[in-house]
Amino acid sequence: MVIDSHLHLPVDYPDFNTKKEALVAxxxxxxxxxxxxxxxxxxxxxxxxxxxxxxLFRGSDMIQVIAGISPFISYEQQLRLCRELLERGDIIGLKLYTGHESFYCTDHVLSPVYDLAAEFDVPVLFHTGWDNTQYSAPDKMKELAQKRPQNRFVYCHCFYPELEQCFRTLKDCGNVWFDTSSVADDSRICPQIKTALEAAIATMPERFIFGSDFGSCSEKVHLDFAASLDITPKQRALFMYENALRVYKI
Known part of the structure; x- marks a missing residue:
């Protein structure tokens, strides 16, 4: 089995139904x-x-949905909507776009998001890496994870391209999982990314989740990169689907 745990609807289609069809295809x-x-x-x-x-995906056996939420955009309204969707089983987690938006993962304004996720036992995801890295830097994530042991957190993109710093800082935070979406985005640095990822998977095999960031990145490139990793069959099964089944309760 393969689960791609980080997808977005593609942009180059005229409406949501054709976007859905293209993604499923x-x-x-x-x-x-x-x-x-x-x-x-x-x-x-x-x-x-x-x-x-x-x-769009209500009732789908193939696709689950994570809700993006921002403290800057109709926050109370969106919190109420997310609660309704969680109650109906229409979403399986919440995502904060730290870095895309200017708020720290440790900001007290996010407490309602973390409380809601803990109440429904779903993970909270974070955008990390690239520009504006300070908002969810590994030290900030470690601070949050230690303060909120009741939550499960997913650290998307592994603070790309600084994967070694990410894994070194967060290795003892057992309530943080690593989503490897986008890490194969630049073929020029794939060898060093591969080395860092193989070493980390060897020591923390139950904390890695495969994702491609399709919609922005190539799914095939990320699948090929995952296939190239020198890891054991058990580690590969954990990485490609078993950890996602557990973290997202699919």
Whole structure:
């Protein structure tokens, strides 16, 4: 089995139904069994708002949805919507776009998000790496993870390209999982990314989740990169689907 745990609706299609069809076709073409689509935190978006994505994939056996949420955009309204969607089983987690938006993962304003996730026993995801890295830097994530042991956190992109710093800082935070989406985005640095990832998977095999960031990145490139990793069959099974089944309770 293969689960791609980090997908977005593709932008180059005229409406959400054709975006959905294109995404499902991509998964089937690449032999991916299940996927997790992450909605935007915007109320209107080409990759789909929370409401758009929840409605588009409601009842799907193949696709689950993560809600994007922002403390800057109709926050109370979005919290209420996420509660309703969690109660109906239409979403399986919440995502904060730290770095894309200017708030720290440790900001007290996010407490309602963390409380909601803990109440429904779903993970909270974070955008990390690239520019504006300070908002969810590994030391900030460690601080949050230690303060909120009741939560499960997913650290998307592994603070790309500084994976070694990410793994070194967060290795003792057992309530943080690493989503490897986008890490194969630049072929020029893939060898060093591969070395860092193989070493970390060897020591923390139950904390890695495969994702491609399809919609922004190539799913096939990330599947090929995952296949190239020198890891054991058990580690590969954990990475490619077993950890996602457990973390997201699929």
């Amino acid at each position: 991509e998964l089937r073409k690449n032999g991916v069994d299940k996927g997790i689509v992450i909605a935007d935190s915007e109320l209107e978006s080409v990759i789909g708002s929370v409401r758009d994505c929840a409605e």
